[in-house]
Amino acid sequence: MTDASLAGLGWSDDFAAQLEPGELEATPPARLCDVHRDRVQAMTPVGEISLSLPSDIQAGDLAVGDWVLVDPAENRIVRALEPRSVLRRRASGTVLMHQLIAANVDTLMIVTSCNADFNPARLERYLTLAASSHTEPLIVLTKGDLVDNADDYVRQAEALSPHVSAITLDARDTTALDRLLPWLKPGATAALVGSSGVGKSTILNGLTGEASETQGNRKGDNKGRHTTTSRSLRATHSGAWLIDTPGMRSLGMSESGDGIDRVFSDLTELATTCKFSDCAHQSEPGCAIQAGIKAGEIDADRFQRWEKLLAEDQSNSETAAEKRARKRGVTRQIKSSVQGKRGRQR
Template sequence: MDHSINIKKYGFSEIFSSKLSQDSPLEPARVLSQEKGFYRIITDKGEKLAEVSGKFRFQATASSEYPAVGDFVLVNWNASGNSAIIESLLPRKSAFIRKAAGEPQQEQIVAANIDIVFLCMALNNDFNLRRLERYIAIAWDSGATPVVVLTKSDLCDDLENKLTEVSSVAFGVDILVTTSTEENGYKELLPFISDGKTIAFIGSSGVGKSTLINRLLGKEQLKTNGLRNDDKGRHTTTHRELFLLPSGGMVIDTPGMREFGMWDNDTGIEKTFADIETLASLCKFRNCTHTGEPGCAIQKALETGELEADRWQAYQKLKAENDYIEDKESYMAAKGKQEKEISKLIKKMPIRV
């Protein structure tokens, strides 16, 4: 066994070790990357390739039940010792979820067991407050702490105004400003990174996530590309990967994702739009629809300019999207329950010859 590797450095804390059975022959591991059904994992024995067992595959009913980067799993070693079999997945303490395309709705786990989500947005043409609101809402839902990271400040000639705009939508969220043109342009991130902590970098393609991670790693580990002619970055990262930093702590790089669908959880929306939730609580009627009732605090704030129309519309859009998914999930669950009941009744019916 290679004693130079300690899985505790990779975030294997008491939260996860308490889930282990004392007499289990299985060994804990963390998923570093995943590609085409194979997983690169790290254990006290070192780095290995792994795949899920047949039993695991048979019991999984959704893509979100399979291991993702950042997950802790329990593995069995193959007789050769060159690879491992993933037998089970330990419960996640947090998960950044993206709604996968297609029907039925499926969760796509972007990164698991993360402590902080760096929500990266460039201060050039990538700047989009509505998308940032969506990022923040989903980050709160993940169970991790969101931090806004504004990149490429060297390309911004109105930084103060941009910071004011971001502050108006990022309630209770730290906002960091970085640049890749200065040697110490990433130092703002360091106070948030420490031993055993996992940080995921989320953002559109080309915002500079890989550049920041290279600076933290102290070497050009990840490929980066410059700007295209339209002032937007080129996509470079093609898969998710977890890296252990020399100074302690871990970072997860993710492919650029411009759009995220909401999932059925109101918590993130309530935290992200705390200003609107507070205003709504001041309405004269508890069931106010904010469309024309007397004493509506929302309509008053829109008239006075206290609440911007764009922000109100963004809130309504995310709420509607979330409610639609919740209703659809309830319908599918009820339909599934009904089909099971019918199946039971059919099995109990006497067979007539």
């Protein structure tokens, strides 16, 4: 049963330290459980309330799981507290913007299935998301009954990073969901992410006792139908909190360099032993990465995925001015090279 106190809602000393004297009594805290365009829903020790937004805060500035201080007379947010962790992704489009996914999450439960949905490149993106937000990752493998040996998928998942654990379970079996309890202590918060149709809503239903809509995969392509359409914070039977998220078709990298380094820490550390500090890990002499690939100690596909994420993160993290400057630099290099060749031909 969920503890209705502030601590039971996930309150900690990190948030208490941000309060001014008397602020706790004058503007009591609440935790956001649903974020809408013009208002938000929040959990308090006395129940759920609807809150209006002040003029200096927009709904896009807030995430499910955030803590806010409330004017109880008007049920209006006074200010948002600094979160311990924030899950965000790069928003689509050419402008460098981020979309908030959730806040104050302790464990990112990355749900995938033991079928065509199992995609190492996508899983590495989720692992980078967790590492960038200092959130513990857990890969949850469903539909193990569809394959001969689900443990093979566990080994593949845990091989993606030195910092990840993976488990298999039948999302339809409520007793099997007990395997998630070590990550669902009272007051803790977990977020469910993954493609549509892999069992996120089924897991949510089993852990909370709710009856959110679930649908199977589309016939013939193993792709799931979208059931969850918005993010929400819900109480679990164990006293923890669970944030369900819509299936994400893309997860763009931006300002995620530290997370990429952590997920691929073995490659990052090995790269420091290359002969040249600016080694591109292609054909340079003394390249430790290429030597590892040749010796069979490094998966060449994983190395290529690492390079792709680094390049995407660098490109997406640049401002428009930085991109223009880089392009001008490349153009000058090309012109200089062409002019040099012409000079030698004369």
